[in-house]
Amino acid sequence: xxxxxxxxxxxxxxxxxxxxxxxxxxxxxxxxxxxxxxxxxxxxxxxxxxxxxxxxxxxxxxxxxxxxxxxxxxxxxxxxxxxxxxxxxxxxxxxxxxxxxxxxxxxxxxxxxxxxxxxxxxxxxxxxxxxxxxxxxxxxxxxxxxxxxxxxxxxxxxxxxxxxxxxxxxxxxxxxxxxxxxxxxxxxxxxxxxxxxxxxxxxxxxxxxxxxxxxxxxxxxxxxxxxxxxxxxxxxxxxxxxxxxxxxxxxxxxxxxxxxxxxxxxxxxxxxxxxxxxxxxxxxxxxxxxxxxxxxxxxxxxxxxxxxxxxxxxxxxxxxxxxxxxxxxxxxxxxxxxxxxxxxxxxxxxxxxxxxxxxxxxxxxxxxxxxxxxxxxxxxxxxxxxxxxxxxxxxxxxxxxxxxxxxxxxxxxxxx
Amino acid sequence: xxxxxxxxxxxxxxxxxxxxxxxxxxxxxxxxxxxxxxxxxxxxxxxxxxxxxxxxxxxxxxxxxxxxxxxxxxxxxxxxxxxxxxxxxxxxxxxxxxxxxxxxxxxxxxxxxxxx
Numbered sequence: 368x369x370x371x372x373x374x375x376x377x378x379x380x381x382x383x384x385x386x387x388x389x390x391x392x393x394x395x396x397x398x399x400x401x402x403x404x405x406x407x408x409x410x411x412x413x414x415x416x417x418x419x420x421x422x423x424x425x426x427x428x429x430x431x432x433x434x435x436x437x438x439x440x441x442x443x444x445x446x447x448x449x450x451x452x453x454x455x456x457x458x459x460x461x462x463x464x465x466x467x468x469x470x471x472x473x474x475x476x477x478x479x480x481x482x483x484x485x486x487x488x489x490x491x492x493x494x495x496x497x498x499x500x501x502x503x504x505x506x507x508x509x510x511x512x513x514x515x516x517x518x519x520x521x522x523x524x525x526x527x528x529x530x531x532x533x534x535x536x537x538x539x540x541x542x543x544x545x546x547x548x549x550x551x552x553x554x555x556x557x558x559x560x561x562x563x564x565x566x567x568x569x570x571x572x573x574x575x576x577x578x579x580x581x582x583x584x585x586x587x588x589x590x591x592x593x594x595x596x597x598x599x600x601x602x603x604x605x606x607x608x609x610x611x612x613x614x615x616x617x618x619x620x621x622x623x624x625x626x627x628x629x630x631x632x633x634x635x636x637x638x639x640x641x642x643x644x645x646x647x648x649x650x651x652x653x654x655x656x657x658x659x660x661x662x663x664x665x666x667x668x669x670x671x672x673x674x675x676x677x678x679x680x681x682x683x684x685x686x687x688x689x690x691x692x693x694x695x696x697x698x699x700x701x702x703x704x705x706x707x708x709x710x711x712x713x714x715x716x717x718x719x720x721x722x723x724x725x726x727x728x729x730x731x732x733x734x735x736x737x738x739x740x741x742x743x744x745x746x747x748x749x750x751x752x753x754x755x756x757x758x759x760x761x762x763x764x765x766x767x768x769x770x771x772x773x774x775x776x777x778x779x780x781x782x783x
Numbered sequence: 784x785x786x787x788x789x790x791x792x793x794x795x796x797x798x799x800x801x802x803x804x805x806x807x808x809x810x811x812x813x814x815x816x817x818x819x820x821x822x823x824x825x826x827x828x829x830x831x832x833x834x835x836x837x838x839x840x841x842x843x844x845x846x847x848x849x850x851x852x853x854x855x856x857x858x859x860x861x862x863x864x865x866x867x868x869x870x871x872x873x874x875x876x877x878x879x880x881x882x883x884x885x886x887x888x889x890x891x892x893x894x895x896x897x898x899x
Contacts, residue, residue, distance in 0.1 A: 386795070434896030435886070541836055574897070576883040591883075607885040609831040620827040622804070623856075668802035671833045671857050673893035678798040704893060711827045768823035 372476060380676060392563035397570050400596040403527065404588055406575045406611060407603035409434025409441035410551070411728055411735065413558035413569070414743025415601055415750070420565035422744075423751035428567045430559075433574040433607075437555030440605045443673075443705030444736040445628050445662040447641050449486040449546035449754025451513045452778040453502050456761040457510040457714060459767060463758055464741025465545060471740055477557035478736045479549045480655065486546030487521065489644040491535035498777055499541045506543075513543045518567050524640055533689045535647050543770075548652055548660075550642060568761055577614035578602075578725065585615070585724040601726045601750050606671060608729035618719050619729065620711055620767050624665045625675035625704040629684075631697045633657030642690075645777075649686035658700065661687060665707065665733060675704035707732050712766075714773040717746050717759040726750050727764070734779055744756060788864050789842045791852050803839035805829040807871055815836045833857050833885060835877050839867075857881055858891025 380388055405412045408430050419425045432438075448468055450461035454754075472479045490496045499515070506513035518530050521540045530537040559569055570592070575650060577589045578600060587596040602611050606623040633656050643650035650662045663683040666675050680702060710716060710730035715738070717728045727733050728746040731738065741758075748756040757761065766772055785797040811817055811825055830836070836856045841849045853863040853872060862877050880888040887897045 423894060434894070438896030574883060574886060576886075604885070610833045613832075618824070618828050619831075620829070622829060622831050623833075668797075669804075669831060669838070669856050670859055672859050672891065673895075676797060678796075723821045736823070767827045768818075768820040770819075770823075 372478070391560040392569050395568045395570065396570065397429060397431075397573065397590070397592050397595050401568070402427040402457045402597065403599045404428075404595060404597040405430045405601045405603060406588065407439070407605070408436045408555070408559070408569060408741040409439050409569065409603065409605065410437065410554040410558060410603070411441075411731075411746070412603040412740050413555055413562055413740055415603060415728070416567045417558045417562040417565070418744050418747035419751055420562060420567055423747060425751060426566040427597065428562075430562070430567060431573050431575055431588065431595075432569070432571045435571055436559050437552055437567065440705040440707065440735060441551055441555050441739075443703055444551060445626065445650065445652065445660050445661075446551050446736060447486065447546070447643070447650070448481070448549055448550045449543050449735040450511055450737070451486070451488070451502065451506050451541060451543045451546070452775055453505050454773050454775065455509060456773050457775055457778070458506065458511060459758050460741060460745070460762065461738055462509070462511060464738040465746070467740035468549065469743060471554075471557070475557040475561050476555060479553050479557065481547065481549040482655075483545050483547040484652075485524070485542060485544045485640040487516070487524065487640060487642045488541040489521070489537050489642065489646070490539045490541075490644040491644065493538060495646055496538055499539070502778060503541050511543065512545050513541055516540050518541045525638060525642060527637055527691050527693050528642070529690055529692050537690075546641065547633045548654075551736065558743070575611060578611060580615050580722050581724070583722050585722060588602065597723045599726070599750055601728060601746060603728045603746070605729065605731065605735065606708050608708055608727060611619065615722055615725055617714065617722060617725065619727065619764070621708040621730055622669055622680065623671055623706050623708050625664045625670050625672065626707045627663040627675040627679055627702060627704045628682060629661050629663065629699050629702040630654070631659040631661070631694070631699050633699070634659070637693070644686070644690070645685040647690065649683055649690055651687060651691070659694065659697070665689065665709070671706055673704045673706060707735075709733070712772040713775045713779040714764055715742070716764055717742065717749060718755065718763040718765075719749065719753070720764055732779065785859055785861065787840060787852065787861060789845060789848075790864055790866050791846045791848050792842060795842070795845060798845060799842060799844040800840045801843040803841055803849065806837040806839045834879050834881050835862070837871065853877060855880065855888075857888045857889075860891060
């Protein structure tokens with residue numbers, strides 16, 4: 368690795384007013400041909416390029432991004448990381464990611480600000496308790512560090528929470544101490560920088576207009592910067608994946624919907640863990656800057672407009688204020704929406720398809736950020752070897768015809 | 784926020800309605816003879832276009848009646864509302880505002896990373 372970030376480099380650059388930091392990656396024009404093209408320059412796509420170059424020895428790779436790096440859902444999520452999913456397949460996949468997160472700052476020599484501050488999933492009624500306790504047991508059988516906390520233990524962790532005097536009282540929670548948050552931009556930038564060093568061409572502001580195939584074999588992509596040839600194409604375009612798949616004649620079981628989030632004005636540290644609640648639909652954490660990061664739900668209809676409806680925010684803020692009366696008079700600074708691709712079983716698709724050389728990593732729905740390194744790692748394996756890694760083998764497209772669904776609606780946290 | 788013109792009640796806020804997903808999906812007449820793949824297609828696969836989309840809505844906090852809507856999913860503009868027993872309008876009736884399949888419309892997109 369060429370660029371080392373260290374205390375010495377920070378001191379040195381501070382003397383020149385921080386004006387002499389070099390560019391983190393090149394800005395090349397596309398070549399005529401690549402061995403692998405990744406469509407989508409978010410964390411998953413850039414990570415895939417990085418692992419392809421680092422672990423699989425493929426150097427002639429392009430990452431093509433419509434806007435700027437991380438301008439899609441990588442920059443639009445609430446940065447929550449956890450792996451407390453119900454089924455074995457999901458637990459392996461998401462915990463693979465958490466394990467990679469734990470060493471990612473080291474691996475990329477770039478600070479991910481990964482903070483394992485713990486994640487709470489609240490239970491508000493008898494059914495929640497049963498569902499969450501079942502999930503805690505399933506997690507423990509899979510070696511995850513999830514545990515059940517009763518109301519008083521929750522109150523000890525989050526003293527500002529109103530546990531009793533509300534319509535749906537807090538009765539307990541699942542707690543995963545290894546969960547936490549990370550800095551979303553750093554993930555895209557860290558992977559981009561190191562992939563670029565390994566020779567990956569990152570092509571920004573270049574829209575893929577279609578995937579060209581011939582007799583069930585990919586030939587390349589038509590872009591706003593001309594046609595680029597490749598025999599292997601990985602599509603990691605979140606909400607737009609199904610639209611791009613359609614240009615290659617492939618149908619995917621995805622529906623694209625806006626998912627909103629919002630942040631408040633910065634305040635002093637008041638909540639040092641991540642609290643999520645399915646039942647009243649509120650989740651909140653506090654960023655290092657002091658803003659409350661609040662995740663709202665998805666809009667109830669398909670849309671590609673990156674904003675979302677006001678009623679969805681209203682519902683979430685109502686729940687937040689009831690759960691934390693102390694936030695009642697806070698001002699919200701920003702709100703945004705990202706287009707998420709939702710699968711019928713709330714689990715992702717990391718798979719080959721009927722077109723040779725065309726690979727999809729999609730369907731992450733409302734919870735893709737947490738899986739970024741794990742998803743990129745197994746997707747790189749799938750592309751390089753032309754067969755899935757054993758972790759992502761169950762997440763094949765074929766599960767929608769053979770019925771081996773991985774239903775994670777309970778663990779997905781955002782109702783959809 | 785969208786205003787939807789219910790064919791029975793008139794303009795109401797979208798929060799009064801529930802989306803029923805894609806319209807005009809027909810249940811196969813011969814489920815016994817379908818392959819697993821075809822049956823999976825019917826159960827799990829729905830069109831997800833960026834642009835003109837035929838969809839069903841129900842006025843769940845109003846008259847509780849179902850109806851069909853043609854909406855541009857790139858802008859959320861509602862192009863036509865028609866009752867379930869009316870004929871499906873032809874795609875050529877509507878103007879597609881997108882130049883490429885995953886492009887952004889000039890008006891109505893929230894994607895400022897791409898819009899200049």
